[in-house]
Structure formats: structure tokens, C-alpha cells
Amino acid sequence: MTTPKELKTTTTNTWCPGCGNFAVLNGVLSLFSDLINEGTPKENIVIASGIGCHGKIVDYIGLNSFYSIHGRTVPTLEGIKLANPELTVVGFVGDGDTYGEGLAHLIFAAKRNIDISVFVHNNEVYALTTGQYSPTTAKGLPRKSTPRGTLEEPLNPIALMIASGATFVARAFVGDMRHLKTVLRAAIDHPGFSVVDILQPSFVFNNTYKLYRENCYKLEDSGHDPANYEAAVHRAHEWVTGMSGKVPAGIFYQTKKPTFNELILEDSNLRKEAIRIELGKFIEKYG
Numbered sequence: 298m299t300t301p302k303e304l305k306t307t308t309t310n311t312w313c314p315g316c317g318n319f320a321v322l323n324g325v326l327s328l329f330s331d332l333i334n335e336g337t338p339k340e341n342i343v344i345a346s347g348i349g350c351h352g353k354i355v356d357y358i359g360l361n362s363f364y365s366i367h368g369r370t371v372p373t374l375e376g377i378k379l380a381n382p383e384l385t386v387v388g389f390v391g392d393g394d395t396y397g398e399g400l401a402h403l404i405f406a407a408k409r410n411i412d413i414s415v416f417v418h419n420n421e422v423y424a425l426t427t428g429q430y431s432p433t434t435a436k437g438l439p440r441k442s443t444p445r446g447t448l449e450e451p452l453n454p455i456a457l458m459i460a461s462g463a464t465f466v467a468r469a470f471v472g473d474m475r476h477l478k479t480v481l482r483a484a485i486d487h488p489g490f491s492v493v494d495i496l497q498p499s500f501v502f503n504n505t506y507k508l509y510r511e512n513c514y515k516l517e518d519s520g521h522d523p524a525n526y527e528a529a530v531h532r533a534h535e536w537v538t539g540m541s542g543k544v545p546a547g548i549f550y551q552t553k554k555p556t557f558n559e560l561i562l563e564d565s566n567l568r569k570e571a572i573r574i575e576l577g578k579f580i581e582k583y584g
């Protein structure tokens with residue numbers, strides 16, 4: 298029996314008091330201990346992170362981990378999964394880190410449906426570097442780098458991920474731990490590429506706790522069917538950072554497609570078979 302506490306390292310935690318990252322940490326410590334207790338060998342879970350406040354999470358979890366460079370967590374996860382398909386591979390990334398610096402990696406991982414899970418700590422700001430605007434900062438919101446407000450429209454990561462071919466796309470809010478854990482677990486259990494946009498307020502640089510506590514609703518309570526692509530696209534456009542109104546949370550879209558590892562295996566088996574046939578013909582002809 299492994300407890301969440303046993304999976305915690307003794308490293309001093311340097312997140313600000315009240316940071317939404319604590320909820321993600323506690324949620325995944327509980328989730329990983331569940332996986333281990335259900336039979337996943339501890340050494341078969343591998344985690345990696347990007348650069349930012351979120352990235353420190355790998356220091357606080359006692360599992361095999363890799364502290365990646367800025368925006369390059371997703372290719373790191375892909376390499377790990379390609380090298381050993383037996384592993385459960387999970388990444389913790391930031392909105393600046395992966396919706397900005399490393400966005401192309403995220404799109405192509407979704408496109409090839411590699412069986413990894415990417416958890417985006419979306420605090421809508423560059424927190425570690427003390428509050429510059431990020432790809433998901435609301436238009437017009439003053440930030441350290443944009444004191445009169447950002448001029449750009451925010452990115453809609455949910456719509457982008459569905460359009461990129463992701464087979465599991467969800468949103469969760471750290472203010473609802475039980476729901477957060479359920480969504481993250483469903484992402485890990487999903488065979489294929491899964492991405493969860495986690496609304497994770499930065500207590501110091503972007504305190505959105507009240508906003509999301511008052512406005513988040515659960516997709517599963519609203520009759521949404523995650524297997525319905527058109528409905529998922531519609532829900533994805535219901536809300537983007539800065540918009541007033543209700544914020545959908547839960548699984549937007551889930552479907553099943555062959556994973557990249559399965560395709561590679563099939564392709565190499567087909568190639569081996571083709572070589573075997575050609576070799577047979579050669580031996581028949583020339584003895």
C-alpha cells in the first residue's frame with residue numbers, strides 16, 4: 298500500500314502560499330498512489346515538466362522524473378513513450394511554456410496521437426518571471442509587460458487541441474479537487490494523446506479563484522456527450538479567457554484512434570513481412 302504522503306519528496310516547497318499548484322500536486326499524489334495500489338509498478342510512471350512555477354512539481358513527487366527545458370516537455374514525453382511503450386508518461390507544463398514557447402510540439406503530439414498525458418497549469422500568466430502576459434491572458438488585462446492591457450485575443454487551447462486531432466481534451470479547475478482528480482485520472486486512463494487545461498490561479502499574479510468558483514460548471518451535468526465532435530467544438534467556443542458567463546469544465550472530447558506506438562509497431566511488422574516475402578522469392582529463384 299502506497300500513500301500519497303509516501304510519494305511526496307522532502308524538498309522544500311517554494312510556491313507562494315495560496316498557489317493553485319498545491320491542488321494539482323495533491324491531486325496527482327493521490328492519483329499516482331491509486332495507480333500504484335492498483336498494480337502499476339512505481340518505476341513505470343515517468344513524469345516530466347517544463348520551466349516555470351508549475352515545473353517545480355517534479356521536485357515534489359518521488360517518481361522517475363525529468364526537468365525539461367522551456368517548452369520542450371512534450372517532445373521529452375514522446376521520446377520516453379517511444380523508447381518504452383510500457384510506461385505511463387505524464388507531463389506538467391505551463392501556459393507560457395507549452396501554449397507559447399512549445400506550441401508546435403503540442404499540436405504535433407495531438408496529431409500523431411501518441412499515448413501521453415499533458416497537464417497544463419494554466420494560470421494565464423508567466424508567474425515565475427513575475428507576471429508577464431501569456432498566450433491565454435485575457436485581452437485588455439494589464440500585466441507587467443503590458444501595463445495598458447494586452448492588445449491580443451487570447452488563445453483557445455480547447456478548440457485548438459480538438460482541431461489538432463487530440464483524442465482526449467478536457468478542462469478542470471483546481472478549486473474542485475474531486476472533479477480535478479477524476480478528469481486527470483480519465484486522461485491518464487485514455488489510450489492516446491490526452492490534454493487537460495487546468496485553470497490554476499496564481500494567487501499573487503492572477504487571482505481568479507472567485508471568478509472560476511462562481512462560474513465553472515461541469516460538462517457531465519449538462520448532458521454533454523464527449524463522443525460528439527460537433528458538440529465538443531461548440532462547447533469549446535462557449536468560453537475563452539476574459540469572456541463573461543459560464544466556464545465549461547470536464548471532458549469536451551474523447552474518441553479512440555490507433556496510437557502512434559501501435560502504428561509504428563504495425564508498420565514495422567508490415568515491413569518485416571514484406572522483407573520475408575522478398576527474401577522467399579530470392580531463395581526460390583537462386584536457391
Ligand SMILES: Cc1ncc(C[n+]2csc(CCOP(=O)(O)OP(=O)(O)O)c2C)c(N)n1
Binds near residue numbers: 348
Ligand atoms: C528558452 C527560455 N526562454 C525564456 C525563459 C524564461 N522563462 C522562465 S519561466 C518563463 C515563463 C513561465 O510561464 P509559464 O509556462 O506560464 O509557467 P508558470 O510560471 O506560470 O507556471 C519564462 C519566459 C527560459 N527559462 N528559457
Ligand SMILES: [Mg+2]
Binds near residue numbers: 391419420421423431
Ligand atoms: Mg503560467
